[in-house]
Amino acid sequence: MTITSIAFIGLGAMGAPMAQNLIKRQFRVTGFDMRETAREALVAAGGHGAVSAKAAAEGAQALVLMVVNAAQARSVLFEAGALDALAPGAVVMLMATCPPGEVEAIAAEVIDSGRHFVDSPVSGGVAGARGATLTIMVGAPADSVALAKPMLDAMGDKVFHVGEKPGQGATVKTVNQLLCGVHIAVAAEALSLAEKAGIDGRLLFEIMGGSAASSWMLRDRGPRMHEPDPAVASAVDIFVKDLGIVLDAGRAAKTALPLAAAAHQMFLASSGLGHGGRDDSQVVRAYRALNAKPANDA
Secondary structure (H helix, E strand, O other), X not given: OOOOEEEEEOOOOOHHHHHHXXXXXXOEEEEEOOOHHHHHHHHXXXXXXXXXXXXXXXXXXXXXXXXXXXXXXXXXXXXXXXXXXXXXXXXXXXXXXXXXXXXXXXXXXXXXXXXXXXXXXXXXXXXXXXXXXXXXXXXXXXXHHHHHHHHHHHHEEEEEEEEOOOOHHHHHHHHHHHHHHHHHHHHHHHHHHHXXXXXXXXXXXXXXXXXXXXXXXXXXXXXXXXXXXXXXXXXXXXXXXXXXXXXXXXXXXXXXXXXHHHHHHHHHHXXXXXXXXXXXXXXXXXXXXXXXXXXXXX
């Protein structure tokens, strides 16, 4: 089967450009999002809008889920009826960050319906989604991957088949989020120490960015830590969720993850201070609140 028609659910900051890249590769894309403006933008890009997830999936050969979490994926597939609306033998691609166990359970139900399931979470943020340069971690049998490959290649330039079982892609993404979350938090911690000691933070990151202490996250998020309200590439609350998934995976595997736990607490603190919707670089606000000068020093 050569896939030509795709239902795309979740036209957010990453989902919208991913759907548009599929359109550019000549796929017929019918999208659904709760926001009418998102559906209109897809139509303007050459796609088709639908009034519901089920309507978008009607007769489609593939379904891409770029939703917030596993609960939304379940809602779309089973409660809204999108799975039953798909063509027989269709491919379901779950590209959101979800707990590996949840992915396995969803996959079992999809496969029982006679459809393929491709566990395919992504990394690369909004920039990667726009540029079709996402890293995609795929867990699925080889025949399912072969069907999905043209779609995966339209959205990412680094597609890795990490295992034959759904859930294995989610596991690799979980490890990725552990590293990303800890890197952002430790960059904020380093900046907090430098600022408390009177060191210029911009100069600090210029030095660190070219030293052995550098990381991609430091170079990318560091400059945004100095902005009063940077554009949101990925929100603080995304890492509250994702590092929660990391810790759940650690508990399931009886694996100690003390650094991930500490980073999760700092993202949670930032969210609790009211910054959950801000760019994830703003975890630095939790450090600044924690290390504020005493009142008698003000």
